[in-house]
Amino acid sequence: MNRKGFLGIFCLFLLMGCENPRLHLLNVFKSIEVEVSQNSVAYPLLTDICDRYGPRLAGTESAARAEELTAILFRSYGYRNVFFQPFTYNQWQRGKALLHIDTAGSFEEFPSLALAYTPSANISSEIVDAGNGLIDDYNGKNVTGKIVLIHLGLLPGTPENVKNTNRAQKLALAVAQGAAGCIAVNASPGDLPVTGTATLDGGMIKIPAASISMEKGTQLRKRLAQRNCYARIQTDNTCRPATARNVVARMEGYDIPEETIVIGAHLDTWDISPGALDNTSGAVSVLDIARTFRALGLKTRRTIDFVLFMAEEEGHYGSELYVREARHRNRLQGIRYMFNHDMTINTYGFNLMGRYESEDFFREIGELIQLTDTSFSNTIAHFTHLGSDHAPFIFEGISTFTPLCEYMDFHSYHTTADTPDLITPMMLEKNVKVSAMILYALANAQELPATLFTGEQTRQYLIDNDLQESLVVSGDWRWD
Numbered sequence: 472m473n474r475k476g477f478l479g480i481f482c483l484f485l486l487m488g489c490e491n492p493r494l495h496l497l498n499v500f501k502s503i504e505v506e507v508s509q510n511s512v513a514y515p516l517l518t519d520i521c522d523r524y525g526p527r528l529a530g531t532e533s534a535a536r537a538e539e540l541t542a543i544l545f546r547s548y549g550y551r552n553v554f555f556q557p558f559t560y561n562q563w564q565r566g567k568a569l570l571h572i573d574t575a576g577s578f579e580e581f582p583s584l585a586l587a588y589t590p591s592a593n594i595s596s597e598i599v600d601a602g603n604g605l606i607d608d609y610n611g612k613n614v615t616g617k618i619v620l621i622h623l624g625l626l627p628g629t630p631e632n633v634k635n636t637n638r639a640q641k642l643a644l645a646v647a648q649g650a651a652g653c654i655a656v657n658a659s660p661g662d663l664p665v666t667g668t669a670t671l672d673g674g675m676i677k678i679p680a681a682s683i684s685m686e687k688g689t690q691l692r693k694r695l696a697q698r699n700c701y702a703r704i705q706t707d708n709t710c711r712p713a714t715a716r717n718v719v720a721r722m723e724g725y726d727i728p729e730e731t732i733v734i735g736a737h738l739d740t741w742d743i744s745p746g747a748l749d750n751t752s753g754a755v756s757v758l759d760i761a762r763t764f765r766a767l768g769l770k771t772r773r774t775i776d777f778v779l780f781m782a783e784e785e786g787h788y789g790s791e792l793y794v795r796e797a798r799h800r801n802r803l804q805g806i807r808y809m810f811n812h813d814m815t816i817n818t819y820g821f822n823l824m825g826r827y828e829s830e831d832f833f834r835e836i837g838e839l840i841q842l843t844d845t846s847f848s849n850t851i852a853h854f855t856h857l858g859s860d861h862a863p864f865i866f867e868g869i870s871t872f873t874p875l876c877e878y879m880d881f882h883s884y885h886t887t888a889d890t891p892d893l894i895t896p897m898m899l900e901k902n903v904k905v906s907a908m909i910l911y912a913l914a915n916a917q918e919l920p921a922t923l924f925t926g927e928q929t930r931q932y933l934i935d936n937d938l939q940e941s942l943v944v945s946g947d948w949r950w951d
């Protein structure tokens with residue numbers, strides 16, 4: 472909403488003899504600030520969930536126990552409409568992964584992790600350095616039957632106009648080029664191999680892929696520049712059907728209940744760490760925002776769905792299911808925003824994902840947030856991507872946004888180092904406070920600037936935001 476819009480509502484409220492809406496928002500924001508500062512449970516919940524359940528790969532026993540706990544928590548906060556959304560998906564299970572590098576007859580084991588949805592294998596071959604693993608990196612190279620070494624990010628010295636693609640696309644390209652295996656190098660420093668999904672369609676890919684740390688990758692690349700090196704990759708992975716459940720707490724709107732704001736976070740993690748940042752941080756934020764709303768007795772004109780999604784890591788299965796269910800129940804058209812929390816700490820603004828029509832509204836609300844939280848810089852960004860649970864909502868034309876977060880470093884991402892010692896209570900509270908404030912403002916606004924895109928508008932939006940190519944590669948482009 473623009474300033475004129477606010478003025479209009481202001482006058483309307485004066486005529487109606489109601490409290491000035493800006494003053495009302497400011498008062499609610501102040502109460503949120505006090506409630507979260509004094510009573511936030513986000514941090515103790517984060518350490519409890521991480522310590523009690525550890526890694527929570529969707530469909531495992533520990534994940535199921537975490538689903539149960541969060542449903543109990545929502546109910547304990549006072550939500551009466553709490554329900555599960557069960558679904559079955561193709562779960563990948565990690566076995567052992569061994570990577571040996573042979574340089575001039577001397578064998579060395581490199582610490583490694585299999586990428587998810589890579590198969591069991593036992594292969595040996597020469598290593599070929601395929602740089603960033605992008606199409607141009609294969610020019611003039613014959614990698615048929617070889618093991619390719621690829622960087623998961625962009626190597627230093629890569630020209631600025633080169634656009635990176637995701638890990639699954641790089642693996643698909645390596646398969647298409649005829650590689651027999653892949654060594655994938657972590658894009659972040661920290662001396663740790665990284666995991667993550669290598670599949671584009673949920674099935675097992677054809678070749679084994681072992682990740683190594685950035686530091687080991689640099690070392691191997693230097694060796695390869697001097698002499699031929701060989702690798703042996705031994706992996707032992709399987710797939711099986713597994714059942715997981717989204718957990719939803721619904722707070723019905725008192726005025727326009729058919730309109731919904733969805734706030735969600737994935738509760739699942741990879742299998743190698745408790746996922747303190749990715750994504751216990753987001754899950755406990757959503758729980759604590761839900762708790763704050765009930766603790767303050769906040770009522771909203773629109774319905775709010777607080778959702779903990781499962782199986783985000785393997786391919787957004789839980790959020791896809793939520794969207795399917797909403798369509799089935801004729802609720803999809805009423806979803807005005809999807810507010811996604813994935814690795815959310817130290818929030819200083821909002822990423823509106825290329826939905827410029829919402830900018831004025833967010834900026835105005837952000838100015839009020841700044842009056843209660845001076846550390847909030849009210850930055851608006853448009854970093855559009857499809858790498859989390861907001862993606863299935865984008866495909867339906869729904870406006871999505873996320874907190875804009877400040878990370879000290881990113882070394883723990885998808886590694887064994889994603890542990891609670893990385894997180895402080897303050898980091899979480901900064902997200903909970905401003906996210907609760909914007910959520911309240913959206914759920915109570917007289918009018919919202921977000922429009923539901925038509926199929927054609929969604930198509931154009933994806934093209935304008937450079938997302939068409941990756942969707943074509945993954946087989947998810949459904950607009951032509």
Ligand SMILES: [Zn+2]
Pocket residue numbers: 737749750783813814859
């Ligand atoms: Zn995540």
